[in-house]
Amino acid sequence: MLLMVLPVYGAVGKEPGVVRDLAYGEALFHFHEGDYFTAITRLETARQQNLLRHHQDDARLLLGGLYLSYGLHEEAGDIFARLLDEHADAAVRNRARLYLAKIWYQRGYLDRAEAVLARMQDDGLTPAMDAERRLLSTYVRMSQGRYQEAVEILGEWRGGEGAGAYGRYNLGVSLVRSGEEAKGFALLDALGRMRAGDGEMRALRDKANLALGFTHLQRDEPEQARAYLERIQLEGLASGKALLGLGWAESSLGRYQEALAPWLLLSRRNTFDTSAQEARLAIPYALLQLNAEGQAITYYEQAIAAFQEEARQLQVLRQTFAREGVAENFLRDEEREGRRTPGGMGWYWRLDRLPPGVESRYLYELLARHEFQEVLKNYRDLKYLARNLDTWASSMGAYEDMLALRRDAYAARAPRIQASYESLDLDRVKARRDAYVARLAAIEARDDVAGLATADEQRMQQRLDEAGAILARYPHHGKLVPQRDKFRLLQGVLLWQESQDYKARLWQVRKHLRQLDEQIARAAAGRQSIAAAQQAAPRGFEGFDQRIAAHRLQITDLQARLDTALAAQEDYLKRLVLDELARRTARLDEYLAQARYGLARVYDQIATRREAARP
Amino acid sequence: MGLTMRRKTAEKKLVTWILLLVGMVVVMSAAAQEPGADSGPSDFRSLDEEVQSLKKDVLKLNRELFILEEELLFPTNTQVAVFLSLDSATFFTLDSVQVKIDDKVVSNYLYTRRELEALKRGGVHRVYFGNLRAGEHELVAFFTGKGPEGRDYRRGASLVFEKKTGQKYIELKIVDKESKQQPEFVIKEWD
Numbered sequence: 001m002l003l004m005v006l007p008v009y010g011a012v013g014k015e016p017g018v019v020r021d022l023a024y025g026e027a028l029f030h031f032h033e034g035d036y037f038t039a040i041t042r043l044e045t046a047r048q049q050n051l052l053r054h055h056q057d058d059a060r061l062l063l064g065g066l067y068l069s070y071g072l073h074e075e076a077g078d079i080f081a082r083l084l085d086e087h088a089d090a091a092v093r094n095r096a097r098l099y100l101a102k103i104w105y106q107r108g109y110l111d112r113a114e115a116v117l118a119r120m121q122d123d124g125l126t127p128a129m130d131a132e133r134r135l136l137s138t139y140v141r142m143s144q145g146r147y148q149e150a151v152e153i154l155g156e157w158r159g160g161e162g163a164g165a166y167g168r169y170n171l172g173v174s175l176v177r178s179g180e181e182a183k184g185f186a187l188l189d190a191l192g193r194m195r196a197g198d199g200e201m202r203a204l205r206d207k208a209n210l211a212l213g214f215t216h217l218q219r220d221e222p223e224q225a226r227a228y229l230e231r232i233q234l235e236g237l238a239s240g241k242a243l244l245g246l247g248w249a250e251s252s253l254g255r256y257q258e259a260l261a262p263w264l265l266l267s268r269r270n271t272f273d274t275s276a277q278e279a280r281l282a283i284p285y286a287l288l289q290l291n292a293e294g295q296a297i298t299y300y301e302q303a304i305a306a307f308q309e310e311a312r313q314l315q316v317l318r319q320t321f322a323r324e325g326v327a328e329n330f331l332r333d334e335e336r337e338g339r340r341t342p343g344g345m346g347w348y349w350r351l352d353r354l355p356p357g358v359e360s361r362y363l364y365e366l367l368a369r370h371e372f373q374e375v376l377k378n379y380r381d382l383k384y385l386a387r388n389l390d391t392w393a394s395s396m397g398a399y400e401d402m403l404a405l406r407r408d409a410y411a412a413r414a415p416r417i418q419a420s421y422e423s424l425d426l427d428r429v430k431a432r433r434d435a436y437v438a439r440l441a442a443i444e445a446r447d448d449v450a451g452l453a454t455a456d457e458q459r460m461q462q463r464l465d466e467a468g469a470i471l472a473r474y475p476h477h478g479k480l481v482p483q484r485d486k487f488r489l490l491q492g493v494l495l496w497q498e499s500q501d502y503k504a505r506l507w508q509v510r511k512h513l514r515q516l517d518e519q520i521a522r523a524a525a526g527r528q529s530i531a532a533a534q535q536a537a538p539r540g541f542e543g544f545d546q547r548i549a550a551h552r553l554q555i556t557d558l559q560a561r562l563d564t565a566l567a568a569q570e571d572y573l574k575r576l577v578l579d580e581l582a583r584r585t586a587r588l589d590e591y592l593a594q595a596r597y598g599l600a601r602v603y604d605q606i607a608t609r610r611e612a613a614r615p
Numbered sequence: 616m617g618l619t620m621r622r623k624t625a626e627k628k629l630v631t632w633i634l635l636l637v638g639m640v641v642v643m644s645a646a647a648q649e650p651g652a653d654s655g656p657s658d659f660r661s662l663d664e665e666v667q668s669l670k671k672d673v674l675k676l677n678r679e680l681f682i683l684e685e686e687l688l689f690p691t692n693t694q695v696a697v698f699l700s701l702d703s704a705t706f707f708t709l710d711s712v713q714v715k716i717d718d719k720v721v722s723n724y725l726y727t728r729r730e731l732e733a734l735k736r737g738g739v740h741r742v743y744f745g746n747l748r749a750g751e752h753e754l755v756a757f758f759t760g761k762g763p764e765g766r767d768y769r770r771g772a773s774l775v776f777e778k779k780t781g782q783k784y785i786e787l788k789i790v791d792k793e794s795k796q797q798p799e800f801v802i803k804e805w806d
Contacts, residue, residue: 022698022784022805025739032733037677044678071667072674371659378666385673392680399687547683554676558669565665572662 020054021046031062037384040066057083057092064099070381073103091124098129101136105143113140135167142174151175151183165191165204173211181215188212192231205231206238213245222252240266240275247282256286272310272362277591280306284598293602300599307592311585317362318581326573327379366580375576379569386562393555399548407541414534421527426520433516440509449498452505460494693746694782697722697754701734702790707768707798709734709789710760714743717752721745742787747778756787758800774802 019025023046031039043063046052052059064079080096080103087093097120104113117137125133134153141150150171154164168187175184191208194201209228216225226249232242243262250259263286266279280303284296321329366372443451453461467487474480685694697714709731714722722743726734734740755773762768776785784805792799 018702019700019737019739022696022739022786025700025737026698026741028736029730029733029738029740032736032738033729037674040674041677041681044674045681048678048682070670070674071663072671073667075671374663375659378663381670382666385670388677389673392677395680395684399684402687544683544687551676551680551683558673558676561669562673565662565669568662568665572659 021052023049023051024055024059027059027062031066036066036069037388040070057087061092061095064096068099068103073106077103090121094120094125094129098132098136101133101140105136105140110140110143131164134164138167138171142171145178147171147175147178147180147183151187154187165194165201169204169208172208176211176215185212185215192228202233203236203238206233206236206242210238210241210245213242213249217245217248217252220252222249225249226253240269240273244275244278244282247279247286251282251286251289256289259286260290274587277303277307277310277588281591281594281598284595284602288598288602293606297599297602300595300602303595304592304599307588307595311588311592314362314581314585314588318578318585321574321577321581325570326577327376327570330376331380331383362584363577363580366576372573372576375569375572379566379573382562382566382569386559386566389555389559389562393552393559396548396552396555399544403541403544403548410537410541414530414537418530418534421523421530424523426523426527429520429523433513433520436513436516440506440513444506447502449495449502452502452509453498457494457498460490464491464494689744689746691782692780693748693778695743695745695747695778695785696741696782697743697756697785697787698739699724699734699742699787700739700789702788704735704789704798705791706763706796707758707789707791708761709758712742712759712787713757714787715755715757716743716745716747718755739786747783749778749780751775751777754785754802756800756802758787758789762798763796768798770798770800772800772802774804776804 019028023042027039027042027046030036030042040063043052043059043066047059047063060079060083064076064083067073067079068076077100080100083096084093084100087096097116101113101116101120104110104116113136117133117140120133122130138150138153141147141153154167154171168191172184172187172191175181175187177184188208188211192205192212194205196202196205209231213225213228213232216222216228226246229242229246229249232238234243243266247259247261247263247266250256250262260283263279263282266276267283269276280299284299284303287293287296287299439451442448450457450461464487467483468491471480471484471487695716699712701709709726711723711725713720713724724740724742726740730740753773753775755771757769757771759767759769772787774785776783786803786805788801788803790799790801
């Protein structure tokens with residue numbers, strides 16, 4: 001999935017060095033962590049709350065890629081189409097066109113996909129984007145039956161070993177099927193001889209050779225078939241079918257001894273493998289051609305025993321799946337090992353490992369099928385969504401309780417707070433404050449340093465005033481001269497001290513007055529806010545109540561729809577699996593019948609011969 | 616002669632069947648490679664369409680519920696979020712971060728390798744989401760990890776901030792200080 005989204009996201013030309021919107025960075029965190037569901041939620045929420053001012057295009061590209069990855073074509077298409085309308089940058093436009101083309105192709109609008117692809121410009125196309133464009137163009141034409149044009153697109157393309165090779169393979173097979181065998185053979189033959197750099201390409205090369213080999217076998221051209229089948233690796237996925245085909249090619253040429261070698265090798269492999277089962281039937285057939293009747297009997301008997309055991313296991317398995325279901329059986333392993341990605345969903349998720357147990361070996365071919373994987377993935381996605389809704393459903397209950405608690409707490413506290421604010425006589429406080437301001441202004445106007453005297457200084461002044469009054473009563477008393485001197489000195493000291501601290505005291509008083517102003521303003525705001533809260537709170541509670549109630553209904557509705565959809569997916573999967581097992585059983589029954597018939601024929605031949613030899 | 620004919624017929628039948636099987640494999644690989652080309656039956660398509668429609672509806676509801684939860688649990692007037700981001704971080708590999716607000720531990724987060732990778736690619740992690748009263752608060756963050764030359768490294772950074780009536784977002788940034796060849800831990804307030 002990352003590979004799918006990253007190119008879209010990379011269209012803006014950078015991995016974000018500096019994130020300028022935290023909400024975008026947060027969505028990126030979840031995206032890179034692999035939690036795509038949360039990434040979508042955060043991006044959508046941030047867009048709704050207008051929190052993506054600096055990363056609007058980045059966020060849209062990322063969201064478009066994520067929508068596309070979840071199969072939400074309509075939403076993704078809207079985003080890319082709008083980007084095309086608004087963006088002049090060639091790289092962004094190319095990227096948007098490529099993904100729009102994918103969307104149209106996926107939805108079956110082949111003409112639209114072709115038109116969008118045709119408008120892509122070569123400038124600024126990365127090799128990876130170019131490969132995707134060519135491959136998509138090829139598939140669009142293949143879907144329209146325009147094979148010649150598809151051949152031309154791929155023919156002139158030299159780059160992109162991996163994607164190009166798959167394109168050629170699919171095209172080659174389509175050409176053979178449509179009757180244009182020569183062209184198809186040429187493409188497949190080139191693939192069958194290519195130098196493969198890795199395991200994936202070697203497997204593709206094997207598949208091309210296998211397709212060619214069996215096509216020639218079908219046309220009764222065993223020599224050509226053998227040439228292709230011999231190119232296939234012995235250890236690869238195609239080796240079983242290749243060995244079987246090789247045996248048939250030799251057998252068709254009457255070289256039964258040579259045919260036995262690949263079939264014997266194959267028969268020693270897993271008994272559930274269809275090719276190995278067929279080899280078990282083919283061996284006694286070849287032995288009979290070599291007149292080794294005794295050995296043929298042994299191999300027929302071994303084959304019958306193996307087929308019976310397989311049929312028994314298949315029967316058990318069919319009963320198990322019919323009883324226990326399919327999807328949970330396949331996802332149990334992933335669940336147990338905790339291999340679920342944090343996001344839990346993903347358009348490009350595939351079951352990449354078979355669950356342990358007997359069932360998987362019978363179903364590995366089914367598992368490789370697109371349809372099976374799609375339905376299983378949908379089931380897995382729906383389970384994730386169901387868990388998500390279950391969590392929300394339980395949260396709704398908690399939120400309702402929380403709201404009820406808040407409402408009760410509010411009802412209990414609001415009158416107390418209101419009463420305490422009402423007991424505060426703000427007008428009286430303001431009047432006192434005004435009086436202080438006026439007094440301070442008068443002190444400043446007269447530079448009345450004593451006006452800001454401390455309590456000690458005021459007491460001292462009072463005592464000096466009393467002493468001064470006494471001295472004033474005896475203005476000419478000679479014995480009081482020292483006291484008069486001391487009085488003047490102390491008076492001077494007090495005045496000096498008050499003058500010295502006057503500025504600092506003035507600043508301090510002004511500061512206190514400012515603080516008083518702030519407190520009065522806060523108290524006034526508090527009173528207003530209480531009044532506003534008293535009006536708004538019930539509305540707020542009610543608003544949340546209504547939203548929670550509405551969401552509860554939506555959750556219940558979606559849960560029911562999810563349950564229905566999950567059951568439908570499970571039914572579909574069960575049908576696929578049981579059909580597959582039934583097909584295998586029918587095939588096995590046919591093999592068993594053939595083996596029994598073959599064995600009977602051998603005994604019949606021996607008996608006839610003995611009868612004829614009897615005198 | 617009859618037996619030979621029957622054998623030939625059986626042989627042909629087998630080959631035909633195998634060719635059908637190969638054909639199926641071919642179809643399979645084509646489908647696996649073509650982006651999303653589903654060629655399944657109509658009930659598969661209608662099932663798939665229902666799933667997509669469900670996904671769309673659940674995503675929409677999930678978004679609404681997410682917003683409801685935020686508004687309910689973290690009202691704007693008290694909401695505080697602390698984020699963590701890495702800018703380059705050549706000199707420091709983060710193991711964990713501890714966030715304290717007003718001397719109370721509000722978050723202890725240990726990063727997984729996947730999360731570190733997400734941070735390195737521009738992701739921003741919300742370490743803490745909570746509520747605070749309006750007024751002055753102190754945030755202290757401790758970063759633990761491996762410093763230059765793989766040594767254990769623990770550093771703190773602090774910020775005194777004013778919580779007003781709107782949302783408050785704070786970002787803890789780990790950046791490289793090239794001149795000192797050391798990591799630097801910066802706390803940034805967002806408006």
